Amino acid sequence: MGSLIINGEKIPFTDIATGSYKSTDPYFQQSLDFCKAWLLGKETFELQTSGSTGKPKTIIVARIQMEASAKGTGQFFNIQKGASLLCCLNTEMIAGKMMLVRGMEWDADVMLLKPIANPLAEIGEARFDFSAMVPLQLENVINNADTSSKLSDITYLIIGGAPMSEILRKRASAYPNSIYQTFGMTETVSHVALAKVGLQQSPVYKALPGVKFGQTEDRRLVISSPMGRENRLETNDIVQLISDEEFIWIGRADFAINSGGVKIHPEEIENQILPVLEKTFPGKNYFIFGLPDDTLGQKVCLLIENGQVGENQARDLQMQIQALVSKYAVPKAFFFLEPFTVTASGKINRRATIERLA
Incomplete structure (x- = not known):
């Protein structure tokens, strides 16, 4: 059986199961408590959704779902027993908990760090077979001269929690190791599909073993998986379905804007205008959203995480955007606000941020 490595100390999972190891740090102790419950065979776990697309809620997840998720990821990457893992995500959330589960199910050694902006700044010359980060962590690692070279020491790295920007994808694709963007949700206990990071603007997501995809009439993704709470999960994600095992992600149905009868997906526009905003x-966050409009029904708006700028600068920005998107997708209004509201897991909470404009 593998072990958990905390502050350089290697603690066998067998010692964690018996409760013979305790930590004075509350964060590490709650991670140990979860591992102990898992190792003693607990069958259900309460998990918090992130709240990035709605109100955070508590859901009950069965052990068998988490086992299926760990098994699917292990098969996808052909992870062998005794692998070395780096856990730098918040273990109070599903993504961090699943890193611990993978370690226990794969008989791996897991280096456990507190979730910080640049996790590789906390390690020496260690090499890892597998790890997971959020886009902000990856960006900070790449931007730091002391840690950017360490990224290649992770054989398989998955990036989740939020979509990667086109610029970050391009920068990550220059590394020789395998970096993947994930697709999943708390209801599917982490990811059900992975897309290899490369230069393509619309990455193709491939299903984990045992997962199948379908689509509703309005192009929303339907997931059938052993890690889901139900056999058929209808999502609010609009996709281009390639096969029952592959798709291209377009955006969230609940973020869609109906402007003059034309349906606009903010995430598509956000990628298209990225060169201008960068x-x-x-380095500033931004997103597209819709506001009620007497003529159009909804008008396209752009919110930027920044202080107020001059009218001339906003007009110039609008003209540059016009050259990149269709006439229907050009923002009719610009808003500036800082900082954006984020969820407990660090995702931008669009709804809560927009509400602050009122």
Whole structure:
């Protein structure tokens, strides 16, 4: 059986199961408590959804679902027993908990770090077979001269929690190791599909073993998987379905804007205008959203995480965007607000941020 490595100390999972190891740090102790419950065969777990697309809620997840998720990921990457894992995600959330589950199910050694902006700044010259990060962590690792070279020391790295920007995908694709963007949700206990990071603007997501995809009439993705709570899960994700095992993600149905009878998916527009925003507001978050409009029904708006800018700069930004998107998708209004509201797992909470404009 593998072990958990905390502050350089290697603790066998067998010792965690008996409760013979305790930590004075509350974060590490709650991770140990979860591992102990898992190792003693607990059958159900309460998990919090992130709240990025709705109100956070508590759901009950069965052990068998989490086992299926760990098994599917292990098969996808052909992870062998005794592998070395890096866990740098919040273990109070599903993504971090699943890193612990993978370690226990794969008989792996798991280095456990607190979730910080640049996790590789906390390690020495260690190499890892597998790890998971959120896009912000990956960006900070790449931007730091001392850690950017360490990224290649992770054989398989999955990125989840939020979509990667086109610029980040391009930068990550320059590394020789295998980096994947994930697709999943708390209801499917982590990811059900993975897309290899490369130069393509619309990455293709491939199903984990045992997962199948379908689609509703309005193009929403339907998931059938052993890690889901139900055999058929209808999502609010609009996709281009390639086969029952592959799709291209378009955006969230609940974020869609109906402007003059034309349906616009904000995430598509956000990718298209990225070059302009990176040039004008480098490093700033932004997103497209809709507001009620007497003529159009909804008008397209752009919200940027920044202080108020001049009218001329906003007009110039609008003209640059016009060259990149269809006439229906050009923002009719610009808003500036900082900081954006985020969820407990670090995702931008669009609804809560928009509500602050009122």
